[in-house]
Amino acid sequence: MTDTASPTIKYYWEDLPVGTTIELGSLTVDRAEVIDFASKYDPQPFHLDDEAAARSMFGRLAASGWHTCAMVMGLMARNFLQQSSSLGSPGLEKLKWLKPVYPDDTITLRQRIIESRPMNSRPDVGLVRTLWEAFNQHGEQVLMMDGYGMFRRRTPGAAAPEAPV
Amino acid sequence: MTDTASPTIKYYWEDLPVGTTIELGSLTVDRAEVIDFASKYDPQPFHLDDEAAARSMFGRLAASGWHTCAMVMGLMARNFLQQSSSLGSPGLEKLKWLKPVYPDDTITLRQRIIESRPMNSRPDVGLVRTLWEAFNQHGEQVLMMDGYGMFRRRTPGAAAPEAPV
Numbered sequence: 001m002t003d004t005a006s007p008t009i010k011y012y013w014e015d016l017p018v019g020t021t022i023e024l025g026s027l028t029v030d031r032a033e034v035i036d037f038a039s040k041y042d043p044q045p046f047h048l049d050d051e052a053a054a055r056s057m058f059g060r061l062a063a064s065g066w067h068t069c070a071m072v073m074g075l076m077a078r079n080f081l082q083q084s085s086s087l088g089s090p091g092l093e094k095l096k097w098l099k100p101v102y103p104d105d106t107i108t109l110r111q112r113i114i115e116s117r118p119m120n121s122r123p124d125v126g127l128v129r130t131l132w133e134a135f136n137q138h139g140e141q142v143l144m145m146d147g148y149g150m151f152r153r154r155t156p157g158a159a160a161p162e163a164p165v
Numbered sequence: 166m167t168d169t170a171s172p173t174i175k176y177y178w179e180d181l182p183v184g185t186t187i188e189l190g191s192l193t194v195d196r197a198e199v200i201d202f203a204s205k206y207d208p209q210p211f212h213l214d215d216e217a218a219a220r221s222m223f224g225r226l227a228a229s230g231w232h233t234c235a236m237v238m239g240l241m242a243r244n245f246l247q248q249s250s251s252l253g254s255p256g257l258e259k260l261k262w263l264k265p266v267y268p269d270d271t272i273t274l275r276q277r278i279i280e281s282r283p284m285n286s287r288p289d290v291g292l293v294r295t296l297w298e299a300f301n302q303h304g305e306q307v308l309m310m311d312g313y314g315m316f317r318r319r320t321p322g323a324a325a326p327e328a329p330v
Binding site for chain 2: 041042043044046057058066067069070071073081082086087088089090091092094096097147
């Protein structure tokens with residue numbers, strides 16, 4: 001690991017001040033993948049079977065909430081983290097499954113930085129708190145997550161930048 | 166949907182008072198599955214490639230945190246929710262990835278009910294708040310989640326049971 005900025009990294013901790021909003025793209029939910037994911041990780045009838053789903057609170061076959069998180073993570077990784085100095089995440093402060101996600105839905109993801117500070121224990125790392133919001137093709141919010149990410153700093157040990165007004 | 170108790174359902178809302186602790190079993194993490202999950206949903210080098218992982222904070226190839234959640238959900242669904250009147254979850258209050266999860270680790274899951282109340286808006290449904298704790302084979306806690314679940318009630322509209330002392 002080097003402290004010299006890499007030309008392939010667009011986002012170091014310093015490049016993510018409070019207020020930064022990044023559109024993370026969209027994806028279309030695949031029906032076979034909904035069933036495959038649920039078979040492995042969330043085998044509840046409303047994620048697996050049309051008839052059982054029709055009788056459930058979802059009304060029709062719906063993706064596992066964890067599948068929604070995984071799909072959204074795919075957008076985050078491909079459209080942001082791969083171009084960043086990410087060092088992983090210690091966790092989330094909140095996760096809300098707000099609306100069901102159905103096969104053939106198109107999900108769009110946006111993130112906004114809501115807090116940022118250097119990590120006192122590691123002068124080469126900064127902590128960022130992010131709000132993620134995912135919407136379906138009807139403009140309904142289906143998911144919110146509020147959590148932390150650690151990013152290597154461009155300039156270790158420097159003071160935190162001012163948040164934009 | 167019927168309000169009559171089903172013989173195949175072991176856990177209605179009334180059967181999950183505060184303090185209830187349930188062991189949800191264990192699983193062993195499969196290396197090929199770690200890479201497959203990361204390829205689809207979390208393509209970061211330390212989840213995909215041994216050399217990149219060796220240079221990362223994980224030290225060696227580690228599972229995506231979302232894969233850990235998905236695997237734990239599998240235990241929860243197979244060893245609890247399938248025998249319950251679960252109506253899904255509105256979300257989590259907290260999620261912490263406490264330690265890396267590696268291929269061949271054995272993960273054991275336990276849940277404890279920490280809050281319980283009837284849903285005012287739906288007399289046939291109760292809300293339960295649960296703490297999930299997952300440990301590896303060394304006894305180290307790798308994951309904590311604190312979140313809500315909705316369960317159909319055995320007796321709609323009855324008062325909440327007293328919590329055990």
